[in-house]
Amino acid sequence: MNRPGAAPSIDDVRAAATRIAGQVPPTPVLRSAAVDDWVGTRVHLKAEHLHATGAFKLRGATNAVLLLDDEEAPRGVAAHSSGNHAAALAVAAARRGIPCTVVMPEGASATKRAAAEAAGAEVVTCAPTLAAREERLAEVLAETGAVEVHPFNDPGVIAGQGTATLELLESVPSIQLVVAPVSGGGLLSGTAIAAHAINPAIAIWGAEPAGADDAHRSLLAGHLVLDGPNESLADGLLAQLSERTFAILQSHDVQVVTITEGQIVEAMRVLARQAKQLVEPSGAVALAGLVQLAARGTPLPEDVGVLVSGGNVDLERWTSVFHEA
Amino acid sequence: MNRPGAAPSIDDVRAAATRIAGQVPPTPVLRSAAVDDWVGTRVHLKAEHLHATGAFKLRGATNAVLLLDDEEAPRGVAAHSSGNHAAALAVAAARRGIPCTVVMPEGASATKRAAAEAAGAEVVTCAPTLAAREERLAEVLAETGAVEVHPFNDPGVIAGQGTATLELLESVPSIQLVVAPVSGGGLLSGTAIAAHAINPAIAIWGAEPAGADDAHRSLLAGHLVLDGPNESLADGLLAQLSERTFAILQSHDVQVVTITEGQIVEAMRVLARQAKQLVEPSGAVALAGLVQLAARGTPLPEDVGVLVSGGNVDLERWTSVFHEA
Numbered sequence: 001m002n003r004p005g006a007a008p009s010i011d012d013v014r015a016a017a018t019r020i021a022g023q024v025p026p027t028p029v030l031r032s033a034a035v036d037d038w039v040g041t042r043v044h045l046k047a048e049h050l051h052a053t054g055a056f057k058l059r060g061a062t063n064a065v066l067l068l069d070d071e072e073a074p075r076g077v078a079a080h081s082s083g084n085h086a087a088a089l090a091v092a093a094a095r096r097g098i099p100c101t102v103v104m105p106e107g108a109s110a111t112k113r114a115a116a117e118a119a120g121a122e123v124v125t126c127a128p129t130l131a132a133r134e135e136r137l138a139e140v141l142a143e144t145g146a147v148e149v150h151p152f153n154d155p156g157v158i159a160g161q162g163t164a165t166l167e168l169l170e171s172v173p174s175i176q177l178v179v180a181p182v183s184g185g186g187l188l189s190g191t192a193i194a195a196h197a198i199n200p201a202i203a204i205w206g207a208e209p210a211g212a213d214d215a216h217r218s219l220l221a222g223h224l225v226l227d228g229p230n231e232s233l234a235d236g237l238l239a240q241l242s243e244r245t246f247a248i249l250q251s252h253d254v255q256v257v258t259i260t261e262g263q264i265v266e267a268m269r270v271l272a273r274q275a276k277q278l279v280e281p282s283g284a285v286a287l288a289g290l291v292q293l294a295a296r297g298t299p300l301p302e303d304v305g306v307l308v309s310g311g312n313v314d315l316e317r318w319t320s321v322f323h324e325a
Numbered sequence: 326m327n328r329p330g331a332a333p334s335i336d337d338v339r340a341a342a343t344r345i346a347g348q349v350p351p352t353p354v355l356r357s358a359a360v361d362d363w364v365g366t367r368v369h370l371k372a373e374h375l376h377a378t379g380a381f382k383l384r385g386a387t388n389a390v391l392l393l394d395d396e397e398a399p400r401g402v403a404a405h406s407s408g409n410h411a412a413a414l415a416v417a418a419a420r421r422g423i424p425c426t427v428v429m430p431e432g433a434s435a436t437k438r439a440a441a442e443a444a445g446a447e448v449v450t451c452a453p454t455l456a457a458r459e460e461r462l463a464e465v466l467a468e469t470g471a472v473e474v475h476p477f478n479d480p481g482v483i484a485g486q487g488t489a490t491l492e493l494l495e496s497v498p499s500i501q502l503v504v505a506p507v508s509g510g511g512l513l514s515g516t517a518i519a520a521h522a523i524n525p526a527i528a529i530w531g532a533e534p535a536g537a538d539d540a541h542r543s544l545l546a547g548h549l550v551l552d553g554p555n556e557s558l559a560d561g562l563l564a565q566l567s568e569r570t571f572a573i574l575q576s577h578d579v580q581v582v583t584i585t586e587g588q589i590v591e592a593m594r595v596l597a598r599q600a601k602q603l604v605e606p607s608g609a610v611a612l613a614g615l616v617q618l619a620a621r622g623t624p625l626p627e628d629v630g631v632l633v634s635g636g637n638v639d640l641e642r643w644t645s646v647f648h649e650a
Contacts, residue, residue, distance in 0.1 A: 028355065030353065034377075050355060050601060272603050275375075276603045278601045315597060315598055
């Protein structure tokens with residue numbers, strides 16, 4: 001059910017940047033001397049949690065919705081999502097004035113579900129498995145005739161996610177290494193495409209919870225490995241690579257660093273205490289990954305970019321996580 | 326014991342901006358669609374909590390320290406402060422390589438005290454009254470020969486604080502109203518001087534806890550009124566106007582809106598939940614004040630600037646405040 005096309009090109013990413021400019025303002029790049037000290041180099045935090053929907057997903061969803069032609073658009077859009085893509089697609093669809101249905105697993109974040117509903121999407125729930133999500137979505141597509149906007153396999157979505165890195169490298173051209181979280185691989189793929197078009201020497205790292213490390217296993221094995229564990233506090237990172245995103249990551253020599261749950265919480269804590277940023281667990285994963293690279297002695301350049309991907313955490317849950325740590 | 330001079334001019338503010346540029350990077354201006362909806366207009370959040378020391382005080386302290394001549398500098402600097410000015414002065418002094426002593430009241434925020442000590446300042450404690458602070462500081466000045474850098478009465482400090490508004494109005498020239506928190510009045514004075522030099526039509530509001538409303542009472546009475554209550558969760562806002570800051574505020578037709586403790590907590594909550602920013606109570610006061618202006622029907626222009634002044638909260642205390650609210 002995915003929209004046709006192979007890997008998006010840098011031209012697609014640049015076109016996405018132009019296309020979404022009126023709807024998705026650039027996010028700031030934040031600095032914190034204490035974070036620099038913690039990591040041991042200059043860290044440029046791309047604040048993707050400061051989008052209107054609280055996550056980078058608004059970039060890709062907006063691009064995909066604006067790419068719909070006049071025949072497709074009136075049918076509306078649909079997707080399955082654990083949350084941030086759902087809210088982003090709902091907002092992008094509402095702005096174009098077309099219907100949106102999202103399939104969310106039971107147990108998804110209440111904050112994220114409320115955001116999708118507030119934007120006018122119809123939310124349909126299903127069991128929290130990939131099979132159940134795909135089955136329920138197929139039913140929705142059959143019933144409504146909507147166009148699927150896949151959260152990470154859609155080339156328009158991947159191109160949209162790449163615009164974050166275009167902005168980051170325009171603000172800080174001296175960056176030589178970028179870390180992004182990896183789940184289905186849409187953001188990381190867009191990051192690699194954008195960064196390497198600007199400077200092929202930039203090292204691209206994915207950061208992934210050890211409890212959901214399909215990208216790490218797959219890139220080491222040289223083929224998709226999807227039968228490992230799949231559990232993490234980082235509820236936005238439980239999707240798995242597709243053939244398309246795997247191929248993009250492989251062709252860009254992307255490496256993956258895995259982190260523990262405790263390291264995620266520690267990064268959330270540092271982002272709160274030092275950088276004054278409230279992020280969801282998934283949003284702290286890239287910084288946690290960078291800290292692990294430093295800890296294991298990976299040489300770091302003077303300027304490093306970190307994608308802080310989202311901030312949609314239920315606040316009560318966040319404070320309890322913080323107190324338990 | 327204050328350094329000589331009357332109100333600083335816009336030339337002093339512009340000179341301060343040039344002077345501190347190498348040490349104090351500009352802070353971002355953040356937006357949040359949810360905050361806009363809450364207030365009912367476009368709100369531009371000047372993120373002064375994102376300074377290296379977590380508060381705007383770094384601007385004024387850096388300017389004052391860099392203004393010391395070669396005779397004064399080796400004697401070092403001293404001040405009394407409830408916290409954020411102490412840390413800022415400590416950092417500014419360390420960067421110039423001169424000694425710094427700060428007098429802090431017992432019960433001051435542990436986070437703020439630790440920040441001053443980490444930067445190498447000698448911290449001296451005293452009873453939590455203005456008289457005790459001034460007495461202890463006089464002793465320190467007599468013992469050390471240090472130059473006092475008053476937290477808000479020093480013209481160099483006031484000029485430094487004004488640079489925040491220079492940056493804000495350069496980023497968003499369409500702003501027609503600015504709200505800043507008011508304590509001793511240094512930030513609010515600098516805000517008025519900077520804003521009115523750029524555009525005399527900009528309305529300047531101070532926001533003040535109802536439990537420490539000397540600025541509100543004084544401006545209404547037309548003379549300093551310092552015998553009112555002086556207690557608030559906003560521990561950074563318990564200082565009181567000086568003759569100098571009062572005169573500046575009066576000459577700029579500054580008005581003051583007072584807010585309750587609950588309104589401060591509510592603004593902290595919205596800044597966390599919606600704008601993903603962790604701020605200290607004092608840092609949320611200007612936004613809370615703007616919301617009160619909207620609630621009482623004060624006409625608001627399309628673009629409003631809000632100074633989010635600081636983020637140095639003890640995180641455990643912040644989360645408990647949040648849960649109790």
